[in-house]
Amino acid sequence: MQQVVQEIKNLSIGFTSKKGEQISILKNISTTINKGETVGIVGESGSGKSTLALAMMGYVKHGLFTISGECIYQSNDILKMKNRELENIRGRKIAMIPQNAGQSLTPNLKIGYQIDEALRLHTNFQKEDRDVKISELLNKVRLPSPETIAKRYPHELSGGQQQRVAVAMALAGSPDLLLLDEPTTGLDVTTQAHVLELLNFIAKDTGTSMVYVSHDLGAIAQVSDRVIVMYSGEIVLDGPVKTILKNPIHPYTYGLLKSIPKLTLSGLPNSMSGSQPQPGTIKEGCSFYDRCEFAEDKCKINSPELEFVSELNSSVRCFNHKKLHKKKDEDTKSSKKVLRKLTKNEILDISSVSISYAKQKFIEQLLNKIDDTNPTVKDINIKIDKGETLALVGESGSGKSTILKSIAGLIKAKDGIIKFDKNKILSNDLKKRDANYLRAIQLIFQNPDESLNPNHTVEEIVSQPLKLYFGLSGNELKQKIIEVLKKVRLGEFYLTRYPRQLSGGEKQRVAVARAFAAKPDIILCDEVTSALDVSVQAAVLNLLQELKVDFGTTYIFVSHDLAVVKAISDRVAVLYQGRLCEIGPSESVYKFPSHPYTEVLLGAVLEPDPDIKPKLVAEDIVEEKPPEKGCSFQGRCPRLLGQICKTDVPPWQIDENGNAIRCHIKINDLKNQQISN
Amino acid sequence: MLILVLKRILLGLITLFIVSLITFVGVEVLPGDACTTYLEREAYGAALEACYKRLGLDIPAYERYVSWAIGVIQGDFGYSLSGEMKINDVLGPRVKNSLVLASASILIGIPIALLLGIITALWRDKMPDIIISTFTIFSMTIPEFISATLLILIVAIWLEWLPGIVIVPTGASVSELLPNIILPVIAISMIMTAHMARMVRSSVIQVMASDYVQMAILKGVPYWKMVFKHVLPNALLPAINVVALTIAWLLGGVVVTEVVFNYPGLGRLVIESISNRDLPVVQALAIILASIYVIINLIADLLTLMLNPRLKSLQIKK
Numbered sequence: 001m002q003q004v005v006q007e008i009k010n011l012s013i014g015f016t017s018k019k020g021e022q023i024s025i026l027k028n029i030s031t032t033i034n035k036g037e038t039v040g041i042v043g044e045s046g047s048g049k050s051t052l053a054l055a056m057m058g059y060v061k062h063g064l065f066t067i068s069g070e071c072i073y074q075s076n077d078i079l080k081m082k083n084r085e086l087e088n089i090r091g092r093k094i095a096m097i098p099q100n101a102g103q104s105l106t107p108n109l110k111i112g113y114q115i116d117e118a119l120r121l122h123t124n125f126q127k128e129d130r131d132v133k134i135s136e137l138l139n140k141v142r143l144p145s146p147e148t149i150a151k152r153y154p155h156e157l158s159g160g161q162q163q164r165v166a167v168a169m170a171l172a173g174s175p176d177l178l179l180l181d182e183p184t185t186g187l188d189v190t191t192q193a194h195v196l197e198l199l200n201f202i203a204k205d206t207g208t209s210m211v212y213v214s215h216d217l218g219a220i221a222q223v224s225d226r227v228i229v230m231y232s233g234e235i236v237l238d239g240p241v242k243t244i245l246k247n248p249i250h251p252y253t254y255g256l257l258k259s260i261p262k263l264t265l266s267g268l269p270n271s272m273s274g275s276q277p278q279p280g281t282i283k284e285g286c287s288f289y290d291r292c293e294f295a296e297d298k299c300k301i302n303s304p305e306l307e308f309v310s311e312l313n314s315s316v317r318c319f320n321h322k323k324l325h326k327k328k329d330e331d332t333k334s335s336k337k338v339l340r341k342l343t344k345n346e347i348l349d350i351s352s353v354s355i356s357y358a359k360q361k362f363i364e365q366l367l368n369k370i371d372d373t374n375p376t377v378k379d380i381n382i383k384i385d386k387g388e389t390l391a392l393v394g395e396s397g398s399g400k401s402t403i404l405k406s407i408a409g410l411i412k413a414k415d416g417i418i419k420f421d422k423n424k425i426l427s428n429d430l431k432k433r434d435a436n437y438l439r440a441i442q443l444i445f446q447n448p449d450e451s452l453n454p455n456h457t458v459e460e461i462v463s464q465p466l467k468l469y470f471g472l473s474g475n476e477l478k479q480k481i482i483e484v485l486k487k488v489r490l491g492e493f494y495l496t497r498y499p500r501q502l503s504g505g506e507k508q509r510v511a512v513a514r515a516f517a518a519k520p521d522i523i524l525c526d527e528v529t530s531a532l533d534v535s536v537q538a539a540v541l542n543l544l545q546e547l548k549v550d551f552g553t554t555y556i557f558v559s560h561d562l563a564v565v566k567a568i569s570d571r572v573a574v575l576y577q578g579r580l581c582e583i584g585p586s587e588s589v590y591k592f593p594s595h596p597y598t599e600v601l602l603g604a605v606l607e608p609d610p611d612i613k614p615k616l617v618a619e620d621i622v623e624e625k626p627p628e629k630g631c632s633f634q635g636r637c638p639r640l641l642g643q644i645c646k647t648d649v650p651p652w653q654i655d656e657n658g659n660a661i662r663c664h665i666k667i668n669d670l671k672n673q674q675i676s677n
Numbered sequence: 678m679l680i681l682v683l684k685r686i687l688l689g690l691i692t693l694f695i696v697s698l699i700t701f702v703g704v705e706v707l708p709g710d711a712c713t714t715y716l717e718r719e720a721y722g723a724a725l726e727a728c729y730k731r732l733g734l735d736i737p738a739y740e741r742y743v744s745w746a747i748g749v750i751q752g753d754f755g756y757s758l759s760g761e762m763k764i765n766d767v768l769g770p771r772v773k774n775s776l777v778l779a780s781a782s783i784l785i786g787i788p789i790a791l792l793l794g795i796i797t798a799l800w801r802d803k804m805p806d807i808i809i810s811t812f813t814i815f816s817m818t819i820p821e822f823i824s825a826t827l828l829i830l831i832v833a834i835w836l837e838w839l840p841g842i843v844i845v846p847t848g849a850s851v852s853e854l855l856p857n858i859i860l861p862v863i864a865i866s867m868i869m870t871a872h873m874a875r876m877v878r879s880s881v882i883q884v885m886a887s888d889y890v891q892m893a894i895l896k897g898v899p900y901w902k903m904v905f906k907h908v909l910p911n912a913l914l915p916a917i918n919v920v921a922l923t924i925a926w927l928l929g930g931v932v933v934t935e936v937v938f939n940y941p942g943l944g945r946l947v948i949e950s951i952s953n954r955d956l957p958v959v960q961a962l963a964i965i966l967a968s969i970y971v972i973i974n975l976i977a978d979l980l981t982l983m984l985n986p987r988l989k990s991l992q993i994k995k
Contacts, residue, residue, distance in 0.1 A: 057895055062886070083900060091897030104892040108910045108986055117906075121897050153986040169896065 003035040005177050005209045006056060006094075011069035013051055013060060014279075023280035024067060025051050027233045030306075033177065038203055038210040040224030040241065042217055044256075044533040045504075046276055048233040050099075053179045053213045055079065057094050058086050073177075092122040095170035099182040101162035105154035112150030115169050122173030137168040141198060158622040160191035167198065171206070178210045184219055188395040189560065191622075193604035193614040196222050215533065217260060218606030221245055222614070229253045232276055232287040235306060239314025241610050249312065249321040251292045259538035260608055261563040263590065268545055268567045271538035275503045286318070294320045345386040346422055347521060347554050348407070353380045353416030355399070355406050355578075374628050375414055377402050377578035386521070389548070389555040391569035391586070393562060393601070397622075399578030400558045404524045407556065408443050409433055421521070439469040442515040446527040448507035452499040458485070458510050459495040465518040480517075487550070488513040488543060505536035509543065516547060522554045529564060541568055562605050566590050574598045576633050577626035584659030594670045595661040596639045631664065639673070641665060682979065689971035693964060697749075700963040701742050704956045710734060711758040711954045732758050745957065754961040758954070764961050767946070770848045772965070775942040777851055778858055778865070778935075779927035786866035786873070787920060791913070793870065794877025798912075799904065801882060810878075813871040825864040825937040832860060847941040861938045865931055869923055876919050877912070884912040914985055921977030928973075929966045 008031050014024040026048045033039055033056075043049045054061065056071055058078035070077040073089065081089070090096075098104035105114060112134055119130045138146035141164040154162060163183060170178055180199070184192040200223055203210055212223050220227055220241070227244040229237040229252065237250040248254045255272040262269075274291040285300040286292070292299065299319060306315045312325075356375035377399040384390050392400040405411040407418060409430035418426045420437055427433050442465075445451035452461055462481045466472045472480055482492050488509040499507055508528065515523050525544070529537040545568065547553065559565050565572060566586060573583040574597060582595035593599045596618075603615035617638045626632050630646040637645065641664050653667045654660045661667055712728035713720040720728075729735045748755050754764035793813065797806040816824065833841030843857040884890060885908060893907045932944035939945075943962065950958035982988050 054895075059891075059895060087897045087899055089897070090895050096892070096895040098888060098892050098895075100888055103888040106889040106893065106907045106911070108984075109906065117898065118896055121899075155987050166892075173897070 002037075004032050005035050005037075005073070006033045007072040008032070008052075008056070009070050009072065011052075011055060011071060012067040013048075013055060013064055014067050015064050017280060021280065022067065025064065025233050025279050026055070029069070029235055031228060031235065031238060033209050033211060035176075035209055036203075036207050038212060038223055038225050040220035040227045041211060041213045041230060042215065042220050042227060043230035044215055044276055044535065046232075046279070047230040049213045049215075049230050050181055052230070053096075053181050053211055056177070056179055056211065057090055057096060059090075087121075091118055091170075091175070092173040093175055094177045094179065095173060095175040097163075097166050097170045097178060097180045097183045099185055101166040101183075102154065102159060104166060105162060107154055109153075110150065111152050111154065111157070111165050114154075115150070115165070115172055118169050118172035133172075137171055138165075140171065140202075141165070141168045143168070159187050160195065160620055160622065163187060163191075163195055164198070167195075167202070171202065174206070175208060178208050180210060180212045180214075182214050182216075183212075185214065185216065188620070189562065189606075190395065190600060190604040190616075190618065191620040192219070193606065193616055194620045196606070197614075197616060199223055216606070217245065217257065217534075217608035221608050221610045221612075222606055224610075229256075232282065233279065234287060234317060235315070236288070236317045237314065238306070238316075239312060243312050243314050245608055245610060247312065247325070249309065249314065249324045250316050250318050251294050251320070251324065252288050254324055255291070255293070256535055257608060259535045261538070261541070261561075261567040262607055262609075263563050263566055263602070263605055264607065264609075264612075266566075266587075268541055269538045271542050272535040273539070275505055275533075275536060294318075294323055296320065346383055347386040347420065348382075348384040348556075349417075349419040349422075350380055350382045350384075350403075350407070351417050351419070353403070353406060353418065354378045354414045355402050355411055356414045372414065374626060375578070376626075377406075378626070380416070380580060382573060382580075382583065384522075384554060384556065386554055387548070387552045388571060389557055389569045391557045391559060391565040391572045392575060393559060393565050393572060394575035395560065395601075397577065398575040400575055401526055402578070403575075404443070404526055404556060404558050407522075408441055408524055409438075410443075435469065439465070439518045440521040441524065442518050442520040442522070443524045443526065444508075444511050444515050444528050447531045448499070448504070448511045449531075451511055452507060454499050456498070457495065458490070458497050458499075458502075461499075461510055462513050462517050465514060469518050484513050484517045487516060487547065503536075504532050505539055508532060508536075508540050512540070512543060512547070516551070516553075519551075520553065522556065525555055525557045525559075527559055528557075530559065530561065537564070544568065562602060563607075574601065577623060579626065579632035580662060581633060582659070582661045584655075584661075585657060588655075588657035588659045592659070592671055592674070594655065594659060594667050595633075595663055596637050596665075596670070597633045598661075599674065600636070600638065631662070639665060639670070681982075682975075685975050685978070689968075689975060692971055693967050696963055696967040697746065697960060698742075700960050701738075701956070704951075704954070704959055705738055707954070709954055711956065714952075714954045715758075745960065749961075749964065755957045757950075757958050758956065764958055767958065768943075768961060768965070771941060771943050771946050773851075774847070774849075774854065774940065775928060775944070777854055778861060778931075778940065778942055779924070781858055781862045782865045782869065782927055783924060785862060786870045787923075789866070790870040790873035791877055791916070793874040794916075795881055795904075795909070797874065797878045798881030798885065801885075809874070813874050816867040817871040817875070819868075821864055821868050821931075821933050822937055824867055825861075825934055828860050828864055829937075842939040843941065844939070845941075858940070861931075861934050861940055864934050864938075865927065869927070873916070873919060873923060877916055880915050881908060881912040884908050887911075910984070914981060917981050917984075918974075918977050921973045925970045925973045928969045 008029055011026055011029040012024050013026040014022055017023050029052060041049045041052060051064065058071065058081055060066060066079050071079050073093065078089065115134050115137060116130055119125055119133055125133060134150055135146040138149055143149050143161060143164050157165065184195050187195060196219060202208065212220065214220050224241045227239065227241050228235055229244065229250065231252050237244060237248065237253050244253065245257065248257055258270045259272050260269060272291060277287060285302060286304055289295050289299045304317050304319050306317045308315050354375045355377040356372040358372040380403060392403060394400050402411060406413045412428045420426050420440065426437055459481055462484055463477055466477055466480050481495065485494060490506065490509055502510065529540050532540060541564065544555065548555065557565065557569055569586045571584065572586050572589045574581045574595060576597045581597045582589060589598065593602045600618045603617055606614055618636045621636055623635050627634055630648055631650050634640065634645045644664050650662045650664045652660050652662055655667050663670065711732060712725055712734065716724055716728060733741065745755055756762065757764050757767055793809050797809050800806045829841040832838050839859055840857055845853050845857055890903065890907055893903045898907065929943065932948060935942045935944040936948065947962050950962065
């Protein structure tokens with residue numbers, strides 16, 4: 001019998017609605033966390049996973065309350081404890097690593113103080129011993145020069161460093177149980193892979209049990225022994241990580257896994273229709289009924305109970321799970337990859353574009369010039385053909401969004417020319433651009449909550465480009481709006497809705513409709529799916545693909561998610577510190593990431609498969625500014641040649657597949673090195 | 678840091694210059710002047726001419742402005758038109774009176790405001806918050822002339838505890854003033870405290886809901902320690918600027934309260950000198966009030982800069 005660290009019994013947490021109804025966010029959760037075990041809790045936003053993790057520490061957010069059930073830690077119910085008792089458990093027995101370390105460290109207190117505070121509260125060390133311990137902890141989470149870090153304020157560290165500090169702080173009290181709430185969300189791919197690797201090391205090293213909450217099945221796959229899948233406040237599936245990810249016997253998990261773009265698959269993932277119900281809307285029956293492809297009549301009336309399936313060592317909440325037992329995922333591979341007719345019909349030509357964020361000095365303002373020898377984005381040359389999807393990828397600070405904004409005219413380029421439709425030069429000043437060019441290039445933003453005016457109805461939002469560019473009005477306008485909405489699969493009844501009445505996926509559809517209403521030639525997509533849940537992301541990607549087939553639109557697609565990029569793009573441009581590293585057809589870039597940076601990036605991608613481990617080839621240092629001279633990637637390159645990389649900008653090399661890289665090492669040597677690794 | 682201070686001082690001086698110009702032009706374009714007000718019906722012919730000559734109003738406006746500005750730079754505000762007194766002598770006791778009233782209100786009002794704000798935030802939606810918040814919203818919505826009048830009615834007339842209006846001369850000493858200012862201070866504090874307490878409350882609530890406070894709780898930091906170490910330093914930073922504005926507002930004369938209580942402060946002087954068309958006094962007042970705002974805001978900004986590590990390191994980087 002394994003030692004149990006925490007046992008949750010029939011836990012329900014909820015709130016009282018304005019109408020006085022009691023609405024549950026967590027419904028009858030029962031599970032146990034064993035000693036030394038890492039349990040992944042996965043679910044989309046609103047599934048109640050964070051509420052569950054916080055309840056394990058006896059913390060219930062303002063406005064919520066425990067309806068029933070208990071969280072047993074060392075034979076006491078944490079939820080019934082007084083503050084004094086909780087203070088002795090929190091941080092000492094059970095510690096939390098928060099989602100956004102940058103906001104979870106108190107801004108006015110130095111790092112050293114914040115770790116020292118945890119030590120003072122939970123250990124009996126004297127001052128000198130504590131100072132030694134702080135250095136030890138910072139060393140353990142692999143932060144360079146602990147003494148300096150301890151003297152810094154939180155905002156003086158990078159995101160990855162802040163997350164490490166949070167880990168160090170949690171370890172200060174040597175807890176039995178670590179709760180991690182999306183600890184790597186918001187970090188760059190390479191940083192994320194490093195933090196996960198560190199967490200795995202700590203789990204092994206200290207024997208601490210962990211509860212890892214995340215929406216990201218890729219991260220879950222890397223750290224967990226057991227996975228709990230949550231949907232609409234219920235546990236729908238609970239079992240060993242391999243079983244859950246390789247043989248998901250709950251329809252929701254099955255659909256979720258199919259909707260994740262993976263590096264090992266070509267083409268777009270299958271989407272799942274609909275979205276998670278709002279708390280309190282499901283009165284009877286299975287909460288997944290509306291979206292389930294295996295649903296039967298009884299699912300609508302009866303709620304399935306969690307049922308233990310002994311041959312898979314898993315519990316599942318579904319009447320029909322047997323149908324999924326032997327279902328192989330061959331149909332995941334049948335996803336449609338649209339064959340693109342690659343016409344050599346250039347629509348956009350970006351030549352030698354440089355963009356600087358440097359503040360203009362007074363004289364420069366007068367001369368309308370920017371004098372910056374080391375601009376944020378430098379020397380970008382890309383030609384885009386009509387009907388092509390070009391993806392710009394890179395970590396934060398790589399300049400991918402900046403380039404997008406300068407194409408749209410929102411940021412003035414310092415140097416260089418952007419030509420539209422072969423020979424028409426696009427002015428870098430938005431006000432001087434012809435209305436027709438403004439119409440031709442449309443932008444879809446990352447977060448539809450911010451890009452849609454909350455006081456406009458869907459009708460007003462979509463009507464704007466139609467009125468502005470085509471002068472439509474009256475009945476004609478209305479017909480056109482309905483037609484456009486139909487294209488993004490939104491019915492006529494959406495016309496009078498406000499953005500707040502729509503789900504995340506629907507909002508992004510409206511944003512897509514607004515862009516397409518202008519009949520654009522080029523659509524710039526800025527991280528359009530990163531604010532969306534996985535199942536919704538797949539639907540939006542599929543929609544973009546369909547619209548492209550219908551209208552022959554050209555996309556420039558910015559994303560940090562390499563799997564999404566692989567699914568949708570024809571050609572990929574990899575950027576590091578505002579400089580191009582590699583550009584080429586997607587298939588060959590993903591098959592053979594020639595440039596060392598592309599190799600690092602792709603190696604760090606987390607696949608939702610516990611058997612595929614990320615390869616960590618380079619340190620995840622954060623560079624604030626691009627180097628003045630030489631190759632942009634010199635600071636982190638695992639294949640650094642020598643002095644030449646620091647002095648000379650590498651030349652372009654092209655291989656037989658049309659893959660161009662900027663590196664001093666011969667492209668074939670790079671490939672051979674990778675194969676021999 | 679030093680450059681920043683110098684920059685701000687320069688900006689302040691420019692502000693003062695613009696303020697002086699605007700008040701000068703403003704009073705100039707108003708119909709009527711000191712002589713017509715002073716002479717009333719006899720304001721015509723030789724008497725008016727003589728009056729203009731005596732007060733120097735026959736000189737063109739721009740020349741008057743220039744000579745006045747030179748005087749101000751040397752610390753001399755010139756002569757008042759109506760009383761024909763040196764303005765420095767007119768202002769001196771008034772500034773002192775306003776200072777006494779303001780400091781008393783600040784010393785009493787601000788600590789109470791902070792305390793109430795923090796209490797209401799920490800006991801949010803519980804009994805202490807409900808009671809105090811009802812009171813603060815109530816005293817915020819009642820205009821000060823009503824609350825002041827009610828105070829006089831209850832405390833001075835019905836209970837006869839304190840003098841209802843200030844009947845000391847303008848040049849009275851501080852000890853003579855003290856019993857008289859109790860009611861005005863209460864009237865001012867009520868509205869000021871209410872505003873600031875609401876501000877502090879929302880600021881503390883916002884910080885209490887932040888991720889780092891949740892983290893501190895989950896770290897096992899005892900409640901009061903968390904409040905003092907993690908919440909208050911961050912919640913009170915934005916309050917500094919509001920406190921500064923309040924202080925400036927108090928020093929600049931709380932016109933309505935001063936009028937109701939007949940208090941000889943700067944606020945009442947503003948009204949008197951405007952109705953007398955006493956241009957030099959109005960100008961002097963404008964400059965003094967503007968300087969108070971500029972100086973206090975500068976102090977508040979520097980304080981915020983020093984206390985906020987985020988801004989501090991930004992400045993050093995530059």
